[in-house]
Amino acid sequence: MKSTPEFKVERITTTGTLTDRVFDALKQLINGEDFQPGSRLPSELKMASRFGVSRTVIREAVSRLKSEGLVESRQGSGVFVRDRNMHAPFRIDPSIMDSVQSVLQVVELRLSLEGEIAALAAKRRTREQMVAIKHALKQIELDEQAGKDGVEADIVFHRSIAEATGNPHFLALIEFLFNFLIKATLITRSYEATKAALSQQVKEEHLRIVDAISRQDPEAARLAARQHMEGASRRLGSVDLKRFIAQSESQDSH
Amino acid sequence: MKSTPEFKVERITTTGTLTDRVFDALKQLINGEDFQPGSRLPSELKMASRFGVSRTVIREAVSRLKSEGLVESRQGSGVFVRDRNMHAPFRIDPSIMDSVQSVLQVVELRLSLEGEIAALAAKRRTREQMVAIKHALKQIELDEQAGKDGVEADIVFHRSIAEATGNPHFLALIEFLFNFLIKATLITRSYEATKAALSQQVKEEHLRIVDAISRQDPEAARLAARQHMEGASRRLGSVDLKRFIAQSESQDSH
DNA sequence: CTTATTAAAGTTGTCATACAACATTACATG
DNA sequence: CATGTAATGTTGTATGACAACTTTAATAAG
Numbered sequence: 073m074k075s076t077p078e079f080k081v082e083r084i085t086t087t088g089t090l091t092d093r094v095f096d097a098l099k100q101l102i103n104g105e106d107f108q109p110g111s112r113l114p115s116e117l118k119m120a121s122r123f124g125v126s127r128t129v130i131r132e133a134v135s136r137l138k139s140e141g142l143v144e145s146r147q148g149s150g151v152f153v154r155d156r157n158m159h160a161p162f163r164i165d166p167s168i169m170d171s172v173q174s175v176l177q178v179v180e181l182r183l184s185l186e187g188e189i190a191a192l193a194a195k196r197r198t199r200e201q202m203v204a205i206k207h208a209l210k211q212i213e214l215d216e217q218a219g220k221d222g223v224e225a226d227i228v229f230h231r232s233i234a235e236a237t238g239n240p241h242f243l244a245l246i247e248f249l250f251n252f253l254i255k256a257t258l259i260t261r262s263y264e265a266t267k268a269a270l271s272q273q274v275k276e277e278h279l280r281i282v283d284a285i286s287r288q289d290p291e292a293a294r295l296a297a298r299q300h301m302e303g304a305s306r307r308l309g310s311v312d313l314k315r316f317i318a319q320s321e322s323q324d325s326h
Numbered sequence: 327m328k329s330t331p332e333f334k335v336e337r338i339t340t341t342g343t344l345t346d347r348v349f350d351a352l353k354q355l356i357n358g359e360d361f362q363p364g365s366r367l368p369s370e371l372k373m374a375s376r377f378g379v380s381r382t383v384i385r386e387a388v389s390r391l392k393s394e395g396l397v398e399s400r401q402g403s404g405v406f407v408r409d410r411n412m413h414a415p416f417r418i419d420p421s422i423m424d425s426v427q428s429v430l431q432v433v434e435l436r437l438s439l440e441g442e443i444a445a446l447a448a449k450r451r452t453r454e455q456m457v458a459i460k461h462a463l464k465q466i467e468l469d470e471q472a473g474k475d476g477v478e479a480d481i482v483f484h485r486s487i488a489e490a491t492g493n494p495h496f497l498a499l500i501e502f503l504f505n506f507l508i509k510a511t512l513i514t515r516s517y518e519a520t521k522a523a524l525s526q527q528v529k530e531e532h533l534r535i536v537d538a539i540s541r542q543d544p545e546a547a548r549l550a551a552r553q554h555m556e557g558a559s560r561r562l563g564s565v566d567l568k569r570f571i572a573q574s575e576s577q578d579s580h
Numbered sequence: 581c582t583t584a585t586t587a588a589a590g591t592t593g594t595c596a597t598a599c600a601a602c603a604t605t606a607c608a609t610g
Numbered sequence: 611c612a613t614g615t616a617a618t619g620t621t622g623t624a625t626g627a628c629a630a631c632t633t634t635a636a637t638a639a640g
Contacts, residue, residue, distance in 0.1 A: 089622065091389055115591060126624045128382070131593085135345055135386040136393045147592045148631030158423065161415030162502040164495060169412065181495045184442035192434075241418060241435045248416040343593065369620060380595045385622085401621045402602030 090125050094133040097123070102142050102153055109155040113143065116151075164252055175256050179308065182249045183301040186230070189246065190281055190297035191290035193236035201236040202286060208232040209282055213275075216265075223257050229278070233285065233297075260308045270307065277303060344379050348387040351377070356396050356407055363409040367397065370405075418506055429510050433562065436503045437555040440484070443500065444535055444551035445544040447490035455490040456540060462486040463536055467529075470519075477511050483532070487539065487551075514562045524561065531557060 087093075098119075101107060113119065116134070120127045134151055137143045141159030145151045168174045197205070208229040215225040227250050234243040250257075264270045277300035284292035341347075352373075355361060367373065370388070374381045388405055391397045395413030399405045422428045451459070462483040469479040481504050488497040504511075518524045531554035538546035 091622085095393070117591080128385075128623060128625090131382075132386055132389040132622095134592095135389055139349070139390040139393055145592065146632080148590080148633080150591065150632090156505055156508075158418070158420035158505050160502070160505065161417045162499060163415045164412070164498075166412035177493045177495055180446075180493055181499070184496075185438065188438035188442075239431045239434055241431055242438075244418075245416055245435070248414070251410055251412050251414065254410075345593085371620080382594060382596090386593095388621095399621060400603080402604080402619080404603090404620065 090129045091132040091136075094119075094123055094125060094129055095136045098133055098137055099140070099142065102137070107153045109153050111153050113151040113153070162248075166252075169252055175253075176305070176309065178249060178252045179256060179301075179305050182246070182253060183298065183305060185242065185246060185249070186301045187294045187298040189234050189237055189242050190285060191294035192239065192242070193233045194285045194288050194290040194293035196238045197236035197285055197288070201232070205229070205232045205236065205282055205285060209278055212278070221258055222261050222265075223254060226257060226261065227254075233281070236285070256308055259311055260304050263307055263311050273303070274300075344383045345386040345390075348373075348377055348379060348383055349390045352387055352391060353394070353396065356391070361407045363407050365407050367405040367407070416502075420506075423506055429507075430559070430563065432503060432506045433510060433555075433559050436500070436507060437552065437559060439496065439500060439503070440555045441548045441552040443484075443488050443491055443496050444539060445548035446493065446496070447487045448539045448542050448544040448547035450492045451490035451539055451542070455486070459483070459486045459490065459536055459539060463532055466532070475512055476515050476519075477508060480511060480515065481508075487535070490539070510562055513565055514558050517561055517565050527557070528554075 098113075102113075107113070113134075114122070116127050116130045120130045123130070134143065134145065137151075138145065140161065141154060141157050143151050144154050164178065169178070193201075193205075208225070208231075212222055212225040212229055215222050230246060230250075231243065234246045237243070264274050277296065280296040281293060281300060284290075284296050352367075356367075361367070367388075368376070370381050370384045374384045377384070388397065388399065391405075392399065394415065395408060395411050397405050398408050418432065423432070447455075447459075462479070462485075466476055466479040466483055469476050484500060484504075485497065488500045491497070518528050531550065534550040535547060535554060538544075538550050
């Protein structure tokens, strides 16, 4: 059992509750070089003293670290840094989504996945799933005609395709990525709506995907989905994103 | 502001600390149908009473829910279920990794990504990154000669390719997936090591990937990486996984 | 001296109480 | 009815106590 490394507390400067702040500080500490897997954090009382907060705050912060899979506690013994494990989640730090580059990186990840998702959907889709996909595509059109932004309908469309992969992880991951791309999707769709030619192109791209899935042609589906996402990425890149990102930030600060 | 829905507490039966158990129960409740985004959880005191635990336990559990992005608290007002947001993590439930099908589904997700990663690495890799990739490939061989299982070296190899994408999300996501596939990788490599012909095939697959990246040929890199991962998946599928999964489970129960 | 047993100290998990800071509701006044 | 004040309710934090467990230290026995 490794000894408790030297505990260096830097002044907590972030905003939020004390628990939030201690959690952030401990997380950084653990992700640093001093606390290797297996090493033991100082006792709750010592940490409370070091941070200048009550034991309650420490316990709440440590409870969160446990949820992140970063530590495990053993009653009577202490709190220990965990090895790489299946409990740690995959996250994208929301605070980085204030740069155009970061948005495009997330878009790129999604782009990579959508091609694969469409190919698998073409292989595995059931009749019912095909009906749902076609219905979702139709709903995009109905929403547009009703004057809506179409973002939710677009998400439902892509979700219906991900469901047809029969692999829940594709669905969960794409849903996860939607969270980061709602604003970007809104931007893209707004831009596409300003030009009839673009709008038509997007419809055709969607149709090509659906057609390939219907025909159960994975290669065509992959290609169509990639081309659609690449087109969307290009269209996103041709819009001045900064204005929208500034809005996004003010919205998130409530 | 929506009213607080009816609060139905089912007897907590799972193991772990009370905080763990209340957290699980609340999470299920929130993911159910009664608590829509915007709705308010009962007050801490009421939940403590309902669950038959102290307010401390509730607070610790709610602190975790906040970390999961599932709720937000407003001092003086209450705890509210959040909309879809960028704070919620992507997780794969470790408990499902006890079935062969689930392992193969995670493998499939990784398979999809590795092709895209290799293609991007071929487009973007720097000289230094190319050196690191070749070095990592050499290290696999050295580890095998030293009698090691080669799992860590294999991970380092794939990691070096993901780094060459220049997109941190691919790297982070593939690292995340490694956590679930360590055992499967061990199984595959063990099986591959039992037959000289297989072992040679894997080396050639690796070489083909590295060659394509070196030549900066994205299509060849994508194809080579997909073929390698498909081969690995087939090889994994031809092993009796159940024995190993049983072992994995007993290891995780400490 | 070595080994085994017991006691003491330390640590996490939970409970209870109190107060600060904030929000909501109820009541009184013009 | 609108406005202001008081009362009540809720989250955030601190403190103290005790239970359940682990580790270390002290003591007794061979």
